[in-house]
Amino acid sequence: MENPLEQFEIKKLFPWQVGNVDLSFTNSSLCMIVTVSVIVLSLLLALRKSAIVPTKGQAFAESIYDFIQGMIGETLGHEGVKFVSFIFTLFTFIAVGNMLGLLPYSFTFTSHIAAVGTLSLFCLLLNIYFGIKHRGLGYFRTFFPEGLPIFMAPLIVPVETLSLLAKPFSLTIRLAVNMSVGHIMLEVLGTFIMAMGLFGFIPLVADMCIIMFELFVTLLQAYIYTTLSCVYLSQAISDEE
Amino acid sequence: MRESGKDITDIDARIAQLKQKQAISKHQKSQTAKFWENAVRVAAEFVAPIFVGISIGYLLDKCFDTRIFFMLILAIFGLAAGMLNVYRAAKQMEKDIHRSE
Incomplete structure (x- = not known):
């Protein structure tokens, strides 16, 4: 039986070592470039002839944009308008990256x-930057909410710091584990x-069902990743405790 | 011709009806999405700070050669942070439910 973890192995396509830092171009980098190219080309193609009555392609691209705008409106409200392009990029990059990963040999x-x-x-880092930009030094109140007695600081500050650091951790683990487990399941069933x-x-039928799932x-994971990024961003820029 | 004339006279009512229908379906969709979001969010937000606490504690213990002192302390802080996260997420959900009502 083949090792189901072999598919996650990083292979160096163009080795490049600068001092102690490995800057090699790997299969992972190639897939990222392919993902970005697919997104950019398909959007350019879809929006080639923009019209008031949209073509199918334009309607599809606009519906993704509307979807992102709606998601941001729900979590960030009016403040979120300036984050639309960032969140749109994040969503499409993860969603297309996930989907391209399902193709054979990718x-x-x-x-x-x-x-x-x-x-x-x-x-x-973006959360912290916009938190400080919007609330100034008041952002640091996140770590020690107003009204608490000062002797609580040694307890509250580490708890809030861990809570902040756990956000990228939970985002990362959720996406990476979901993707890995699905692919391992496909590979194991494939060998059977x-x-x-x-x-x-x-x-074979089970594998087909799993591919659909x-x-x-x-x-779903791309949606959850982006929507939680929006929630964290709204927590950073809002003054509510 | 008469048919199309009739169509035009009640066009405002039909547009309003369609908009209402769209709003209901949009609301239902967003409720389903919210359900999924909350389902995966709470569990991860409880566990993540504990893992982060243990990892940072492990590194600090290695640095200062203190066996499991930092790991234990930061695991307890992580547990507290996890509980705080779940409490905040629940509060947010409650707020969302009130807003949608």
Whole structure:
């Protein structure tokens, strides 16, 4: 039986070492570039001839934009208008990356903690930046809410700090684990198809069902990742405790 | 011709009806999405700070050679942070329900 974890192995396509830092171009980097190219090209193609009465392609692109705008409106309200392009990019990058990972011979970069973790860390830094920009030094009140006696500080400050640091962690783990588990399941069932001979159709049907379910999971996880990023952002910029 | 004339006279009512229908379906969709979001959110938000606390504690213990002192303390803080997160998420859900009513 093949190792089901082999599909997550990072392979160096163009090795490049700068001092102690490995800057090699890997299969993960290639998949990210393919993902970005697919998004940009399909959006350019869909919006090639923008019209008041939209074509199918334009309507599809606009419906994704509307969906993101609605999501931001619900969580961030009027303040969220300036984050639409960022959240749109985040959603399409994760959703298309997840979906391309389901294709044979491709690579799911969203199953790697390093890749998703970097995105989540960027979201955290953005939260802190906009939190400070909107609320000034009042942002640090998040770590020690107003009205609490000062002797509670040694207890509350670490708890709030851990709570803040846990946000990118939970975002990362949720997406990476969901993607990895789905792909491992597909691979394991796939090996049973040949091994079971005539009865191989049983795992084949199961595999087909799982692929359908995975398609749903790819979009659901992208939605959850982006909507929670919006929720965290709204918590950072709002003055409510 | 008469048919189309009739269509035009009640067009405002029909637009209003369609808008109402759309609003209801949009509300139902957003409720389903909210359900999924909350279902996956609460569990992860409870566990994540504990993991982060244990990881940071482990690194600090390694740095200062203090066995499991920091790991234990930060795991307890992580547990408290997890509970606080769940409480906040529940409060947010309550607020959302009141808003939708």
